[in-house]
Amino acid sequence: MPTSSIEEWRYSEIDELDISKYLISSSEVVRDCTSALTASVLEANDNALVIVTRNGVVDPNFDPPDGIKLGGSDPEDISHDFSGADLFSYLNALLGSPLSMSIGAVYDQRRPVVVVRYLDSGNPAAIFPNLCLKLEEGASAQVIEVLVSPEDSELLAIPVTKIFQAQGSSLDYLLVQDIGSKCKMIGHQASRLMDNARLKSMSIVAGGDYARLFTTSTIAGAGAESRLNAAYFGSGQQVLDFRTLQEHSAKNGRSELYFKGAAANKSHLVYSGLIKVDKGATSTDAFQTNKNLVLSEGARADSVPNLDIEENDVRCSHASSVGPIDEDQQYYLESRGIKPELVQRLIVGGFFSEIAERSAIAGVKEALRTLAARKWRELQQ
């Protein structure tokens, strides 16, 4: 087991994790559940192709349409070469029920693909949802993953999503995580982009007692472009922990990361990110921004951006901020005659709706509004 003394787990809750208490069990009845947050995304995409999984297992009655192939295991060309594998992604590979999906160029991109993952167990259990997604050459799609569990179930969720984008493919990806407050999550989302592929990713993280998401994206082909966004709002005693790696191993690539979090009550946000530009990845543009809004005295955010550049001809930057609501913004809106509580709600809502514009998937703006409103209520309590 890793410990918080190693850099990748610094600030994390890994030392408190007693992995032995979770059974490896997926045989129970899994209750479907929903939240206002997940419902807002599902409603906005009511024309979607919906694939339901329960504790990682795909509904056996599901019949994929033209252009989508489902398989039980990793397609051979996406199983290797993903960066950032750790103990937990190995556990997932060993113990998970893999869902592999290949989307071809003939798939009708106007119909988003939604993978709904219901997680549930009557006893403390570890669950290993797994998605291997391949976009074939020239394919274009929107894929949404929804991770949700009932409030009373006590789970350790270890989801892994691997995305392989062949040459010229284009993907809009959205993760909506709204698991119950007794759950812990240690997740990994990895993407690998070949020549001129385009990824636009958004992760909305709301739930869990400890929720960690490791996002890695590799520019493996020339001219590929990866846009990684995340929005998260901690409340209560939550620890929301984000680790990112933008890796450029091919030339003319672009990666742009924008992670925004707000911390209320006694929650704790962690961001630690690395841009890595390999030798030979010339003409790389890589940017990394992490902004944190700390809304309560007991809340906290740590932000650690890093660069590791082995090439000269690159444009890279990182920026991070941690702080309370901006006083000038607060005064400006108050001077319009808006009462202070409403001003703060507006600014916090704006903090999230600003990032919504970075996703083309329907319902993102609404989802972020729902998230901000819900956490705002918790902040007032």
Next chain:
Amino acid sequence: MLRIEDLRAGVGSKEILRGINLEVRSGEVHAIMGPNGSGKSTLSHVLMGKPGYEVLGGSVFLDDTDLLALPAWKRAQAGLFLVSQYPIEVPGVSLEEALEAAFETSGRNATGLHEEILREAASLRFPISLLGRSLNVDFSGGEKKRNEMVQLAVLRPKFGILDEIDSGLDVDALRDVSRRVEQASNEDQLGVLAITHYSRLLKELRPDRVHVLVRGEIAATGGPDLAAQLETTGYAEYGVAEDDKEIVGASIFGL
């Protein structure tokens, strides 16, 4: 009516306003002119209630409301509006959301608000495409000031402070903004205090009275001819260095 009596204020231990007395009736436009460092911006911030400024004495009443006893948002609710010199960027919050929140605070019915914003934006030539965007983010100098005026027009305050509204404005924008202020002054009896360094604003926005602010005090008061006189003499006769005269002169010929 806005009534300022012996207002003294500053930042920290430094007294910047040293006893201001001023009365502006509804429907009147008064200009406050003064060189750099005379306390013009401090006056606008103290009137609006910006945190960080300390009132050391005196009183400010808007009709019967004691403004100095209120926080900024309640001063705005009482009918005061500040057109900021540097409108602040608020990411993710649109003009309409902000105005809705202001209506919600005052319990005003927001029915028809959207249409009214569109109407005012059109008349102030503020681009409709910017209405749904984040307040002041990536707006040009002129767009920011037009946006401030759309807010003023929709909120219909009793009294407006225009803080250096001419900074960053081209001639067309200056004219549009001045026309709207005059309209509000005529139709809604808006009282106006226009704070400016330069006299060029006062060619568009014709003031009833002009006050000269020097070192935190009103050094002179007169009619519009006082502004014209400042164009030629600068602030030199008030004991202000020649640099400032040049700036006043430059504004006439350069802009």
